[in-house]
Amino acid sequence: MTSLVCHSLDVSIAGKNICSGLNLELGTGQFWGLLGPNGIGKTTLLKCMAGLSPPDGGGVLLENQAIDKLPRRLIARLLGMLQQHTVYVFDAGVLETAMTGRHPHLSYWEREGPEDKQKALDAIRVVDLEGFESRSVTRLSGGEARRLAFASLIVQEPDILLLDEPTNHLDMKHQIRIMDQVEKQVGQQQRCAMVALHDVNLAARYCSHILMLFGDGDWQAGPVTELLNQDKLERLYQCPVEVVQTSSGQRFLPGK
Amino acid sequence: MSVGSIFFASANGSVSLGWSEWFAAIQNSDSQHGELIWRLRLPRAMAAWVVGSMLAMSGCLMQVLLRNPLADPYVLGVSGGAAFATLLGMVFGVAVAFLPWLAMLGALISILIVFGLARGTGPWSGTRLLLTGVVTASGWAALISLILSLSPDNSLRGMLFWLMGDLSYASLPLWSLGVLAGSFILALALARSLNVLAMGETTARLLGESTRYMLWLVYLLASILTATAVSIAGSIGFVGLIVPHLMRLLVGSDHRILIPAATLFGGLFLVLSDTLARTILSPQQLPVGVITALLGVPLFLLLLNRARLKGV
Numbered sequence: 001m002t003s004l005v006c007h008s009l010d011v012s013i014a015g016k017n018i019c020s021g022l023n024l025e026l027g028t029g030q031f032w033g034l035l036g037p038n039g040i041g042k043t044t045l046l047k048c049m050a051g052l053s054p055p056d057g058g059g060v061l062l063e064n065q066a067i068d069k070l071p072r073r074l075i076a077r078l079l080g081m082l083q084q085h086t087v088y089v090f091d092a093g094v095l096e097t098a099m100t101g102r103h104p105h106l107s108y109w110e111r112e113g114p115e116d117k118q119k120a121l122d123a124i125r126v127v128d129l130e131g132f133e134s135r136s137v138t139r140l141s142g143g144e145a146r147r148l149a150f151a152s153l154i155v156q157e158p159d160i161l162l163l164d165e166p167t168n169h170l171d172m173k174h175q176i177r178i179m180d181q182v183e184k185q186v187g188q189q190q191r192c193a194m195v196a197l198h199d200v201n202l203a204a205r206y207c208s209h210i211l212m213l214f215g216d217g218d219w220q221a222g223p224v225t226e227l228l229n230q231d232k233l234e235r236l237y238q239c240p241v242e243v244v245q246t247s248s249g250q251r252f253l254p255g256k
Numbered sequence: 257m258s259v260g261s262i263f264f265a266s267a268n269g270s271v272s273l274g275w276s277e278w279f280a281a282i283q284n285s286d287s288q289h290g291e292l293i294w295r296l297r298l299p300r301a302m303a304a305w306v307v308g309s310m311l312a313m314s315g316c317l318m319q320v321l322l323r324n325p326l327a328d329p330y331v332l333g334v335s336g337g338a339a340f341a342t343l344l345g346m347v348f349g350v351a352v353a354f355l356p357w358l359a360m361l362g363a364l365i366s367i368l369i370v371f372g373l374a375r376g377t378g379p380w381s382g383t384r385l386l387l388t389g390v391v392t393a394s395g396w397a398a399l400i401s402l403i404l405s406l407s408p409d410n411s412l413r414g415m416l417f418w419l420m421g422d423l424s425y426a427s428l429p430l431w432s433l434g435v436l437a438g439s440f441i442l443a444l445a446l447a448r449s450l451n452v453l454a455m456g457e458t459t460a461r462l463l464g465e466s467t468r469y470m471l472w473l474v475y476l477l478a479s480i481l482t483a484t485a486v487s488i489a490g491s492i493g494f495v496g497l498i499v500p501h502l503m504r505l506l507v508g509s510d511h512r513i514l515i516p517a518a519t520l521f522g523g524l525f526l527v528l529s530d531t532l533a534r535t536i537l538s539p540q541q542l543p544v545g546v547i548t549a550l551l552g553v554p555l556f557l558l559l560l561n562r563a564r565l566k567g568v
Contacts, residue, residue, distance in 0.1 A: 052458060072466050075464070081462050090325065096510055103465075
């Protein structure tokens, strides 16, 4: 199965150090949560892991090859990323847009077959957009556009999923629905995911591993049990955190 | 595709159907009517068709390239360069036969200027290309105004006709057919990539496009189409803006359908417009650019309004 490895990765943006010497392996079946305060560089790090922007030092290996040496088409078959913002400018249909996930799998003249269409329809059902197939994407609400972008990512079928705040704009039901789907992809399909989140409790509920960005290049990574605790979270968010025991484990609230 | 072939047929038919002797004349090319059709009208209609197709295709490409539904083939200054070179040629009394070559030369110079300045070293920047192109276009516009204001009155009319787009002297060089066919095949091969590019550069890269090469390719393709069209018939407005939009409203925005539809309809639209331009006040001829605007604007507004009511 495909693996994504960061080795001594240095990433910075506009002179701000996001992480230095990051060593990390996204292994099969792992569900990583990427936590850190606003503007700490979660998106930049994810983009770097997707090979969209070069690191300052170190490298990202996809299937043991430097990602910046691989052609984009090959990368797109192995790795997919949900961006933080989804803006549709032109009027395309919902089904048509979900189907763009097949793009890296098709050759120049090839058209999407019935199988591809079925995949798109299934994904649309998963994100609860049934009945919207022929609606124009410019007429979707923020949350609907978000779910459509996620559907298109499922259709792409990458082994490595990078998701930048996938639960943005979503109500509770759809947050759970999307996270359940990521969990399913990781568990049943033997994939792995790195998900930037602001909701610590979603991370507590779903993630197996956590990567925390503290700023100034400082980072910590490890199993969720080692990292999601009061001390680490208070240090991460610079605010008091209260721990609550629930039937499904520890949950975290802003404290006083 | 079948819709396309109907477009094509009607495009060709529409030129000549107005004349009752058409059928007889077409079979007898030596007769007076036959001569008229074979030597004057058919070449002119063919030129109109090719120019309309090129402008419409170029408009589709530019809109994707700049990710802006308001983009048209002229927005990046290609036609400005062509117009400046042509008007300069008119001022210095260059023979009419050489004007298309001058136009082509001016357009190519403009393409190279914009390409060179906007390329830089970093990644693709649509904003930089748009700004460079738009500013270059304004530069050309200023030079054109300068020429117009300094030219003697008797040559002004010809210049204005050219600027509004004029098919009266249009001839159809064979290589332009090659450009059209080649671009069409290339654009179709790239059509699914265009769909992805329309969703933004980062999305396109994540879906496996090497956008830097792809976007420059689209830019060059659109520019060469525009340059060829402008060198044949001057800067005919509205076709490149309105036809892609009309087709988006009618067939949707999948470029695998949109590109052929726009190409075919662009041809049809310009042939009809030119026929009207010749006949509406005949024997006087109007600049075809005026007709494309007069036809295109209400048609476009009507369809846009209907699409809004339907709530698609």
